[in-house]
Amino acid sequence: MTRSLLADLDAVLSIARMGSFRAAALDLGMSTTSLSNAIAKLERHLGVRLFNRTTRSVSLTEAGQNFVARVSPAMTDIHDAMLAAQSLQQIPMGTLRINTYASAAREVMAPLVLSFLQRYPQVHIDLVTEGRLVDIVAGGYDMGVRSADLVPSDMIAISLGMPRRNAVVASPDFLSTYGHPVVPSDLYRFRCIRARLPNNALLRWGFEKEGSAVQIDVQGAITLDEPSLVRIAAMSGIGLGYIMESDVREDVAAGRLVTVLDDWTPKLPPLALYYPGR
Template sequence: MRTTDLSELAAFDAVARHRSFRRAGEERGVTASAVSHAVSNLEARVGIRLLNRTTRSVSLTDAGAMLLARVSPAFGDIGLAMDGLNQFRDTPFGKVRINAPSSIAPFVLGPFLGAVIKANPRLELEIVTTDRLVDIVEEGFDAGIRLGESLRDGMTAVKINPRLRFAVVGAPAYFTRRPIPRIPADLQGHVCLQNLYPSGVRYPWEFTKDGRTVEFQPTGPVSSDDHDLLLRAALDGVGLAYVWEDRAEAHVRDGRLIRCLDSWCAPEDWLYLYYPTRKYISAGLRAVIEAMRA
């Protein structure tokens, strides 16, 4: 088979897995139109429509589903074989795609980026941040970062630094009207901003001390899944915010925010860098793991 045929099959495989020309193009490092052109060439060559396309969706025809079932495992084996070559290479190089939560990415990845790139000048890191749960295999990532509680089966997980904590903060102007809370129960008398998951579900503020865990569900006038917005509202005196302590640290240090209930804010569960168990570890990914390992 010609190289062009393999390229067209690879483009079809990517579109079929992602159900998206755009995401297939991102995975392959080309434009969506280039992927579409490759798939159209393949369909013209075999004389059968493989994909149904509309302006909003992509789906497989019966013929396309049969082809995907045969070629996808083959491309998986090719990928494993190429990954396996990295064990013979001493110097990490190439691209490593990492997915990380937007809310913590600057504090988790920021401190190590400069050092790992300086130590591995042929390495390229592509970091995509989002707080939604991502299937790293389906979306073409080499690894992801999550709290241990949200890891899925079939993944190898490596504990990484740092271990983060939440902080409850409010502006000095806010505390001219209300006393600083000393225990979680005191929050009942305060305006507390609400935290959302990307799905829109509200999650409680959680506190732990002396083996006792307490949850408090805010009912304040502002709710968001963006910690920067919640922090901005707290700085403006709207109410108390529950955010990652690293995000609030500079404002606490310069006196623009006051931290409360510090002794009740225990470290969160460990963060993990995770990747598919069945995949060989490339030299590049191994360099990232060693740089971040706790």
């Protein structure tokens, strides 16, 4: 089997997985035109059409479905064999694709990702952040980083053990003007910075103390969908913000932000690095 044919088979599987020539081309690091030409050449070689293509959609033909069903396990075995052989190299190299979400990426960037690159400079890391939990196998990722309680049960997980929790923060001027909340229910009297989750739902602020848990649907003048913007708004005195402690640790240390309700913000499950058994 030639290297070119292997690449063509990977291209077929990528298109089938992504449902789009454009997305597959980005995944494979090639132009859409080159990918289309490669598939057309393979179809001519096989004598059958693998994909039904329109300007708006791509779907497998019946022949394509049968082809992918038989080729996919074989390609998995081939890539596993290649990875096993490459693992015997003294110097790791190649591309490592990691899926996580933005706040977790910020937590692991320095202690995990950058230190790994410094140790193994011939490895290229492709780090993709998404708010939703994805199937890393279907998405073509080598591993993921998520909260340990969200890792699928069929994955091998390694706890990263980093202490984590949320924090309620505000600027010193805001607290000087409006005072400090003492218990979570006090938040109803304060202007807060609302946050929107990737599924478009509003984040409810979660608290717990001595076995008593409560969630607060805060109100405020602004709703944001990115933690870095919540941080900026809080430092600007817009209101109280609810954000990962790791995202504002330097600001708190420098006095730009102050934490409140510390005794009501419990520890969160640690992050875990996870990957499929194969």
